[in-house]
Amino acid sequence: MTDTIAAIATATGAAGVGIVRLSGPNARTIAAQVVRRSLQDQPPRLLKRATVYDPQSGESLDDGLLVHFIGPHSFTGEDVVEFQGHGGMLTLAQVLQAFLAAGARLARPGEFSERAFHNGKLDLAQAEALADLISARSVAAQRAARRQLDGSLSQEAHRIAAELQEALARLEATIDFPEDVGELVPETVEAPLGRAAQRLERLLAGAAYGRRLTEGLTVALTGAPNVGKSSLLNALAGAERAIVTELAGTTRDILAEELVLAGVPVRVLDTAGLRETDDPVERIGVARARAAVATADVVIVVVDATRPEPLALPEQSFVIAVNKSDLASPELERFAPHPAVAISARTGEGLDALVQAVIGTSVPASDAPLLTRARHEDALRRAAAQIHDARVTLALGLPAELIAVDTHGALAALGELTGQTTREEIIQGIFSRFCIGK
Numbered sequence: 001m002t003d004t005i006a007a008i009a010t011a012t013g014a015a016g017v018g019i020v021r022l023s024g025p026n027a028r029t030i031a032a033q034v035v036r037r038s039l040q041d042q043p044p045r046l047l048k049r050a051t052v053y054d055p056q057s058g059e060s061l062d063d064g065l066l067v068h069f070i071g072p073h074s075f076t077g078e079d080v081v082e083f084q085g086h087g088g089m090l091t092l093a094q095v096l097q098a099f100l101a102a103g104a105r106l107a108r109p110g111e112f113s114e115r116a117f118h119n120g121k122l123d124l125a126q127a128e129a130l131a132d133l134i135s136a137r138s139v140a141a142q143r144a145a146r147r148q149l150d151g152s153l154s155q156e157a158h159r160i161a162a163e164l165q166e167a168l169a170r171l172e173a174t175i176d177f178p179e180d181v182g183e184l185v186p187e188t189v190e191a192p193l194g195r196a197a198q199r200l201e202r203l204l205a206g207a208a209y210g211r212r213l214t215e216g217l218t219v220a221l222t223g224a225p226n227v228g229k230s231s232l233l234n235a236l237a238g239a240e241r242a243i244v245t246e247l248a249g250t251t252r253d254i255l256a257e258e259l260v261l262a263g264v265p266v267r268v269l270d271t272a273g274l275r276e277t278d279d280p281v282e283r284i285g286v287a288r289a290r291a292a293v294a295t296a297d298v299v300i301v302v303v304d305a306t307r308p309e310p311l312a313l314p315e316q317s318f319v320i321a322v323n324k325s326d327l328a329s330p331e332l333e334r335f336a337p338h339p340a341v342a343i344s345a346r347t348g349e350g351l352d353a354l355v356q357a358v359i360g361t362s363v364p365a366s367d368a369p370l371l372t373r374a375r376h377e378d379a380l381r382r383a384a385a386q387i388h389d390a391r392v393t394l395a396l397g398l399p400a401e402l403i404a405v406d407t408h409g410a411l412a413a414l415g416e417l418t419g420q421t422t423r424e425e426i427i428q429g430i431f432s433r434f435c436i437g438k
C-alpha cells in the first residue's frame, strides 16, 4: 500500500504564492482534516477557498485556495491535493507541517515524478526532461527539454524499437515454425535492422550538442600576450569584466565568465598570454593558462592581425580568431586548413561568426530529437553496437537464433531510454537528483 506524500512544490523564499502538494490514496481525507471541511462536494480541478488549521492546536495557519485531482487524472496518477497559500518560508513550512501532522509523509526529492513514472504518466526520458526544463540555463536548452517532455525522443525510441520488433518477428518465425515459414530471407531482417541503425545514428549525431546544452560548454581564450584575449572576453560579455591595457602580460589569473552564446550556456575563460618570462607571478599565470586550455571543450586561439606569429595549436577542437582586423586586413588563408575568423574586439566585427564557429563545432545538422544526457547516449551506443553485431551475424549466414540474441540485446538497451528495461536502482538514482516537491 503506497502512503500519501507531501512537500512544498514552489521555490523557497519570499514569494506572493506558495503551493503545498499532496499525493497518495489518503490525500483528500488528510486535506479534509487540515482544512476542516469535506472535499466531497468540491468538484475536482476546481479551486475553492480554504483555511489551513493546525490539527493539534486548532490555530488557523493560512488562507488560500484548494484544488484536488482524482487519480489517475493527475500529475502523479494518484489522488492529488494542492493548497495554494501565501508564499514565504515560514507560512509554507507551517502548512506543510499541518499536512504531515494529519498523516502525510514528507516526500523524498523527485518522489512525485517517480510516482508519475511508475503510474505510466511519464516515461524516464520525459521525467528527465522535466528536471532539465527546471534547471535549463538557456533558451535552447529549455526548448530541447520541452521537446523531450513532449515525448519526441521517446517516440523516436519507439520507432526504432518497432523496426527491431519487425526483425525479431521474422527471426522468431523461422526459429519456431521452420516448416511453415521456410528459410530466412536475409533481406527481410536486414531492411528493418538497417533502418533502426540509421535512426540511431541520427540521434547519436546530436549527442555532443545536446549534452552541451544541458551541461554547458567551456571555452578558453589563448594566444600570445597583447593579442586582445581580455578585450575579446569583454566584447563577448558586453561588459568590462577583464582588465585591458596595452602592457603585455596584463592578465595573470584565470577569469571565468558565464555567458549564453547562440543559445548555449558557455563558460568563457580569459587566460594569461603565453610567453617565456622571468616574472614569477606571470609564470604562474602562464602555467594556469596552459592548464585551463588543456581542459576546455573548445579553444579560441587569438592572433593579432597586425603581427601574426607562429601558432601553437591545441589538441581539442579550436577556432583561430584573427583580432584587430580594424587595424590590418587579416590574411585568413595563412591559417588554412584550420578554421579562422576575422574579428575586431574593438568594433565587434566578426563576433557573431566567431560564436557560430565555436558553437558550430558541435551543432547537429538534422532536426532529430536531442540527447541531453550521457545516460541516453550510453544506452543508444550499446543498442547501435548490438544492431551492428546482428547485421554482421546475418551477413555471415549464421543461425537465426544468434541474430535474435543481438536484436533482443539492442531492444533492451533501447528500453533503458524510456525506463522499460532500466534497473530500479538506476531509476531511483535519477529521481533522487530531482528537487524536493517535484
Ligand SMILES: Nc1nc2c(ncn2[C@@H]2O[C@H](COP(=O)(O)OP(=O)(O)OP(=O)(O)O)[C@@H](O)[C@H]2O)c(=O)[nH]1
Pocket (backbone or CB within 6 Å): 224, 225, 226, 227, 228, 229, 230, 231, 232, 243, 244, 245, 246, 247, 248, 249, 250, 251, 252, 271, 272, 273, 274, 323, 324, 325, 326, 327, 343, 344, 345, 346, 347
Ligand atoms: N585596434 C584594436 N585594438 C585592440 C583590439 N583588441 C584589443 N586591442 C588592444 O590591444 C591591447 C591588448 O589588449 P588586451 O585585451 O589586454 O590583450 P590580452 O591578449 O588580454 O593581453 P594579455 O592579458 O597581456 O596577454 C589593448 O591596448 C587593447 O585596447 C582590437 O580589436 N582592435
Ligand SMILES: [K+]
Pocket (backbone or CB within 6 Å): 225, 226, 244, 245, 246, 247, 248, 249, 250, 251
Ligand atoms: K594586455
Ligand SMILES: [Mg+2]
Pocket (backbone or CB within 6 Å): 229, 230, 231, 242, 243, 244, 250, 251, 270, 271, 272, 273
Ligand atoms: Mg588579458
